[in-house]
Amino acid sequence: MLISRRAALAAALASSGWLLAACNKPAPEAAAPAAPASAASVAAAPAPKVYTVGTDATYAPFEFQNEKGEIVGFDIDVMRAAAEKAGIQVQFVATPWEGAFNALAQGDRDALVSAITITDERKQTLDFSEPYFEAHQLIAVPEKSKVAKLDDLKKKKVGVQTSTTGEEVVVKLQGKTSDLIKRFESVPLALTELAAGGVDAVVADNGVVEAYVANNPNAKFKSVNDSSFAPEMYGIAVRKGNTELLQKINTGLAAIKADGTYQKIHDQYFKAGK
Numbered sequence: 546m547l548i549s550r551r552a553a554l555a556a557a558l559a560s561s562g563w564l565l566a567a568c569n570k571p572a573p574e575a576a577a578p579a580a581p582a583s584a585a586s587v588a589a590a591p592a593p594k595v596y597t598v599g600t601d602a603t604y605a606p607f608e609f610q611n612e613k614g615e616i617v618g619f620d621i622d623v624m625r626a627a628a629e630k631a632g633i634q635v636q637f638v639a640t641p642w643e644g645a646f647n648a649l650a651q652g653d654r655d656a657l658v659s660a661i662t663i664t665d666e667r668k669q670t671l672d673f674s675e676p677y678f679e680a681h682q683l684i685a686v687p688e689k690s691k692v693a694k695l696d697d698l699k700k701k702k703v704g705v706q707t708s709t710t711g712e713e714v715v716v717k718l719q720g721k722t723s724d725l726i727k728r729f730e731s732v733p734l735a736l737t738e739l740a741a742g743g744v745d746a747v748v749a750d751n752g753v754v755e756a757y758v759a760n761n762p763n764a765k766f767k768s769v770n771d772s773s774f775a776p777e778m779y780g781i782a783v784r785k786g787n788t789e790l791l792q793k794i795n796t797g798l799a800a801i802k803a804d805g806t807y808q809k810i811h812d813q814y815f816k817a818g819k
Contacts (some may be wrong), residue, residue, distance in 0.1 A: 597656075598656045600621065600658055603730075604618075604660055605618065621637060643708060645659060649783070663780040671783070675795050676779060682749070682750065683769070685739060685746065686769060688765045690746070695771040704748075705747070711748040711749045
């Protein structure tokens with residue numbers, strides 16, 4: 546029993562010593578304060594919106610694809626310069642003319658820049674920027690053609706691009722049911738048909754006709770004006786009610802007109818002072 550008690554006492558003392566040692570153990574150093582959250586740990590700011598701009602890139606010199614497949618042209622340079630002044634980013638997307646307005650309405654495009662004439666009918670479903678270019682219709686015919694005015698096309702086969710003001714002019718002349726009106730997806734296709742003899746004339750915007758005649762001398766075309774061709778104004782189109790984007794575009798257009806940027810772009814593609 547004595548041994549047992551001594552053993553118990555020793556065990557108790559040993560235990561007390563351990564507890565005392567444990568109680569006297571230095572406290573661990575306090576953890577260093579947490580470092581401020583780094584910039585990388587903070588949620589990244591959302592990337593700036595890139596507005597998709599549809600354009601029918603078959604309408605030189607306004608919009609077309611160069612040898613590298615890049616979309617270039619007068620409209621493209623104007624839109625890009627205006628966007629830069631407005632502090633917005635844009636991306637151009639080749640968009641067939643016939644589907645362009647639907648693409649805009651459905652939200653697949655934020656804007657359209659494609660030599661679009663501002664008309665009362667289009668303003669019912671679209672909103673337009675301030676005008677940025679004045680145009681009018683022009684007739685393209687072979688050099689030896691006797692066509693001298695619009696009325697001379699009354700009984701001739703005339704090529705037009707579908708859903709354009711050129712088509713409207715010829716429909717007004719020949720009537721809605723005329724089978725002499727030949728419709729094409731683009732003006733270059735209509736002009737190709739003119740070169741092949743499939744139509745007698747093509748009616749389209751002056752800038753396009755003049756550029757084609759000048760750049761394709763082997764086609765041996767000439768252009769014919771008519772006093773009935775009224776001035777037309779081009780505008781950049783956005784969805785109806787998109788006032789925020791429209792205001793930015795108008796701000797950019799006003800800025801490039803004021804500082805001379807617009808005139809420089811105009812002179813690059815058209816004769817100065819035209």
